Amino acid sequence: MTIQTSRLTDPTVRAFVTAVNAHDREGFMSILAPGATMADDGSDRDLADWIDREIFSSNGHMEVDNESNNGRDLLASYRNDTYGEMRTHWHFEVEEDGRISRFETGQA
Template sequence: MTAQQLNPVVQEFVDALNANDQDRLSAILTDDASMSDDGVERNLTQWTDSEVFSSNGRLDVETIGDHGTELVANYTNSRWGSMLTTWRFTVRDGKVSRFETGQA
Protein backbone atom coordinates (compact mmCIF):
# COMPACT_ATOMS: atom_id res chain seq x y z
CA MET A 1 0.00 0.00 0.00
CA THR A 2 1.18 3.55 -0.63
CA ALA A 3 2.17 5.87 2.19
CA GLN A 4 -0.99 7.91 1.61
CA GLN A 5 -3.75 7.07 4.07
CA LEU A 6 -7.42 6.59 3.36
CA ASN A 7 -9.77 9.42 4.13
CA PRO A 8 -11.20 8.58 7.62
CA VAL A 9 -14.74 8.24 6.22
CA VAL A 10 -13.52 5.90 3.46
CA GLN A 11 -11.53 3.95 6.06
CA GLU A 12 -14.73 3.48 8.08
CA PHE A 13 -16.52 2.26 4.93
CA VAL A 14 -13.74 -0.28 4.27
CA ASP A 15 -13.68 -1.40 7.91
CA ALA A 16 -17.48 -1.83 8.01
CA LEU A 17 -17.50 -3.75 4.73
CA ASN A 18 -14.68 -6.03 5.91
CA ALA A 19 -16.49 -6.64 9.20
CA ASN A 20 -19.62 -7.58 7.20
CA ASP A 21 -21.44 -5.11 9.45
CA GLN A 22 -24.55 -3.90 7.62
CA ASP A 23 -25.59 -1.41 10.32
CA ARG A 24 -22.12 0.12 10.48
CA LEU A 25 -21.89 0.43 6.70
CA SER A 26 -25.35 1.96 6.51
CA ALA A 27 -24.39 4.51 9.19
CA ILE A 28 -21.47 5.81 7.09
CA LEU A 29 -23.69 6.39 4.03
CA THR A 30 -25.81 9.49 3.43
CA ASP A 31 -29.56 8.93 3.18
CA ASP A 32 -29.37 9.62 -0.56
CA ALA A 33 -26.16 7.66 -1.24
CA SER A 34 -25.73 6.21 -4.71
CA MET A 35 -23.29 3.92 -6.46
CA SER A 36 -22.24 2.40 -9.76
CA ASP A 37 -20.54 -0.86 -10.64
CA ASP A 38 -18.52 -1.05 -13.87
CA GLY A 39 -20.15 2.21 -14.98
CA VAL A 40 -23.73 0.99 -14.46
CA GLU A 41 -25.92 2.67 -11.84
CA ARG A 42 -27.05 0.14 -9.25
CA ASN A 43 -29.50 0.04 -6.38
CA LEU A 44 -27.14 0.47 -3.45
CA THR A 45 -29.14 -1.67 -1.01
CA GLN A 46 -29.57 -4.55 -3.46
CA TRP A 47 -25.92 -4.36 -4.54
CA THR A 48 -24.51 -4.40 -1.00
CA ASP A 49 -26.85 -7.24 -0.03
CA SER A 50 -25.70 -9.32 -3.00
CA GLU A 51 -22.06 -8.34 -3.41
CA VAL A 52 -21.09 -7.72 0.21
CA PHE A 53 -23.29 -9.10 2.96
CA SER A 54 -24.65 -12.37 1.55
CA SER A 55 -21.33 -13.19 -0.14
CA ASN A 56 -18.83 -12.12 2.55
CA GLY A 57 -17.22 -9.31 0.56
CA ARG A 58 -13.75 -8.17 1.55
CA LEU A 59 -11.54 -5.29 0.38
CA ASP A 60 -7.75 -5.59 0.62
CA VAL A 61 -6.46 -2.14 -0.28
CA GLU A 62 -3.43 -2.10 -2.58
CA THR A 63 -3.01 1.60 -3.46
CA ILE A 64 -4.58 4.88 -2.38
CA GLY A 65 -4.99 8.10 -4.36
CA ASP A 66 -6.79 11.46 -4.55
CA HIS A 67 -6.34 12.41 -0.89
CA GLY A 68 -7.56 9.02 0.30
CA THR A 69 -10.82 8.90 -1.65
CA GLU A 70 -9.70 6.59 -4.45
CA LEU A 71 -8.26 3.13 -4.07
CA VAL A 72 -7.31 0.02 -5.91
CA ALA A 73 -8.12 -3.13 -3.98
CA ASN A 74 -8.30 -6.84 -4.32
CA TYR A 75 -12.01 -7.48 -3.78
CA THR A 76 -13.06 -10.98 -2.80
CA ASN A 77 -16.47 -12.48 -2.23
CA SER A 78 -17.96 -15.97 -2.41
CA ARG A 79 -19.97 -15.08 -5.50
CA TRP A 80 -17.18 -13.97 -7.86
CA GLY A 81 -13.91 -14.90 -6.15
CA SER A 82 -11.10 -12.33 -6.20
CA MET A 83 -10.56 -9.49 -8.63
CA LEU A 84 -8.58 -6.28 -8.77
CA THR A 85 -11.02 -3.37 -8.48
CA THR A 86 -11.02 0.41 -8.39
CA TRP A 87 -13.12 2.43 -5.95
CA ARG A 88 -13.87 6.16 -5.98
CA PHE A 89 -15.70 7.78 -3.08
CA THR A 90 -17.48 11.09 -2.73
CA VAL A 91 -17.56 12.24 0.90
CA ARG A 92 -20.13 14.80 2.03
CA ASP A 93 -20.76 15.98 5.58
CA GLY A 94 -18.69 13.18 7.10
CA LYS A 95 -20.40 10.36 5.16
CA VAL A 96 -20.08 8.60 1.83
CA SER A 97 -22.61 10.07 -0.59
CA ARG A 98 -21.47 8.06 -3.62
CA PHE A 99 -19.05 5.36 -4.58
CA GLU A 100 -18.10 3.98 -7.94
CA THR A 101 -16.44 0.62 -8.29
CA GLY A 102 -15.38 -1.61 -11.13
CA GLN A 103 -12.73 -3.97 -12.34
CA ALA A 104 -9.27 -2.42 -12.59
Protein backbone atom coordinates in the same frame (compact mmCIF):
# COMPACT_ATOMS: atom_id res chain seq x y z
CA MET B 1 1.90 -4.34 -0.89
CA THR B 2 -1.36 -4.06 0.96
CA ILE B 3 -2.16 -0.92 2.98
CA GLN B 4 -3.44 -1.68 6.48
CA THR B 5 -7.02 -0.47 6.80
CA SER B 6 -6.11 1.53 9.90
CA ARG B 7 -3.61 3.51 7.79
CA LEU B 8 -6.05 4.64 5.07
CA THR B 9 -5.95 8.43 4.75
CA ASP B 10 -9.62 9.37 4.57
CA PRO B 11 -11.50 8.53 7.81
CA THR B 12 -14.81 7.93 6.02
CA VAL B 13 -13.26 5.61 3.45
CA ARG B 14 -11.41 3.86 6.29
CA ALA B 15 -14.77 3.32 8.06
CA PHE B 16 -16.28 1.96 4.80
CA VAL B 17 -13.49 -0.60 4.33
CA THR B 18 -13.59 -1.52 8.03
CA ALA B 19 -17.36 -2.12 7.90
CA VAL B 20 -17.09 -4.21 4.72
CA ASN B 21 -14.36 -6.40 6.17
CA ALA B 22 -16.15 -6.80 9.52
CA HIS B 23 -19.46 -7.62 7.76
CA ASP B 24 -20.93 -4.78 9.84
CA ARG B 25 -24.09 -3.83 7.92
CA GLU B 26 -25.24 -1.33 10.57
CA GLY B 27 -21.85 0.40 10.62
CA PHE B 28 -21.77 0.41 6.83
CA MET B 29 -25.21 1.98 6.53
CA SER B 30 -24.35 4.65 9.12
CA ILE B 31 -21.60 6.10 6.89
CA LEU B 32 -23.86 6.48 3.86
CA ALA B 33 -25.62 9.80 3.37
CA PRO B 34 -29.40 9.74 2.91
CA GLY B 35 -30.12 9.01 -0.75
CA ALA B 36 -26.60 7.70 -1.40
CA THR B 37 -26.01 6.20 -4.85
CA MET B 38 -23.48 3.86 -6.38
CA ALA B 39 -22.29 2.47 -9.70
CA ASP B 40 -20.61 -0.80 -10.65
CA ASP B 41 -18.62 -1.04 -13.88
CA GLY B 42 -20.07 2.28 -15.04
CA SER B 43 -23.76 1.48 -14.49
CA ASP B 44 -25.84 2.83 -11.64
CA ARG B 45 -27.15 0.06 -9.40
CA ASP B 46 -29.79 -0.26 -6.70
CA LEU B 47 -27.71 0.43 -3.60
CA ALA B 48 -29.57 -1.81 -1.13
CA ASP B 49 -29.69 -4.76 -3.52
CA TRP B 50 -26.03 -4.37 -4.55
CA ILE B 51 -24.58 -4.15 -1.04
CA ASP B 52 -26.61 -7.15 0.08
CA ARG B 53 -25.59 -9.26 -2.92
CA GLU B 54 -21.99 -8.10 -3.37
CA ILE B 55 -20.93 -7.51 0.24
CA PHE B 56 -23.07 -8.89 3.06
CA SER B 57 -24.64 -12.10 1.76
CA SER B 58 -21.43 -13.10 -0.08
CA ASN B 59 -18.76 -12.30 2.57
CA GLY B 60 -17.20 -9.37 0.70
CA HIS B 61 -13.65 -8.40 1.69
CA MET B 62 -11.32 -5.61 0.53
CA GLU B 63 -7.54 -5.45 0.65
CA VAL B 64 -6.37 -2.01 -0.42
CA ASP B 65 -3.23 -1.90 -2.56
CA ASN B 66 -3.09 1.80 -3.38
CA GLU B 67 -4.88 5.05 -2.59
CA SER B 68 -4.95 8.43 -4.32
CA ASN B 69 -7.08 11.61 -4.41
CA ASN B 70 -6.53 12.16 -0.66
CA GLY B 71 -7.66 8.61 0.08
CA ARG B 72 -10.91 8.81 -1.87
CA ASP B 73 -9.76 6.62 -4.76
CA LEU B 74 -8.64 3.08 -4.01
CA LEU B 75 -7.14 0.20 -5.95
CA ALA B 76 -8.03 -2.98 -4.11
CA SER B 77 -8.26 -6.74 -4.31
CA TYR B 78 -11.92 -7.49 -3.65
CA ARG B 79 -13.29 -10.94 -3.07
CA ASN B 80 -16.63 -12.47 -2.29
CA ASP B 81 -18.16 -15.93 -2.35
CA THR B 82 -19.97 -15.24 -5.65
CA TYR B 83 -17.16 -14.03 -7.92
CA GLY B 84 -13.95 -14.93 -6.11
CA GLU B 85 -11.16 -12.36 -6.13
CA MET B 86 -10.74 -9.49 -8.58
CA ARG B 87 -8.72 -6.31 -8.86
CA THR B 88 -11.06 -3.35 -8.42
CA HIS B 89 -11.03 0.42 -8.32
CA TRP B 90 -13.19 2.44 -5.95
CA HIS B 91 -14.09 6.14 -5.96
CA PHE B 92 -15.86 7.84 -3.06
CA GLU B 93 -17.69 11.15 -2.87
CA VAL B 94 -17.73 12.26 0.77
CA GLU B 95 -19.97 15.07 2.02
CA GLU B 96 -18.94 17.73 4.53
CA ASP B 97 -20.69 15.77 7.29
CA GLY B 98 -18.30 12.88 6.63
CA ARG B 99 -20.81 10.55 5.00
CA ILE B 100 -20.57 8.97 1.56
CA SER B 101 -23.06 10.32 -0.97
CA ARG B 102 -21.83 8.13 -3.83
CA PHE B 103 -19.32 5.41 -4.51
CA GLU B 104 -18.29 3.84 -7.76
CA THR B 105 -16.50 0.56 -8.23
CA GLY B 106 -15.51 -1.73 -11.05
CA GLN B 107 -12.84 -4.04 -12.30
CA ALA B 108 -9.44 -2.39 -12.58
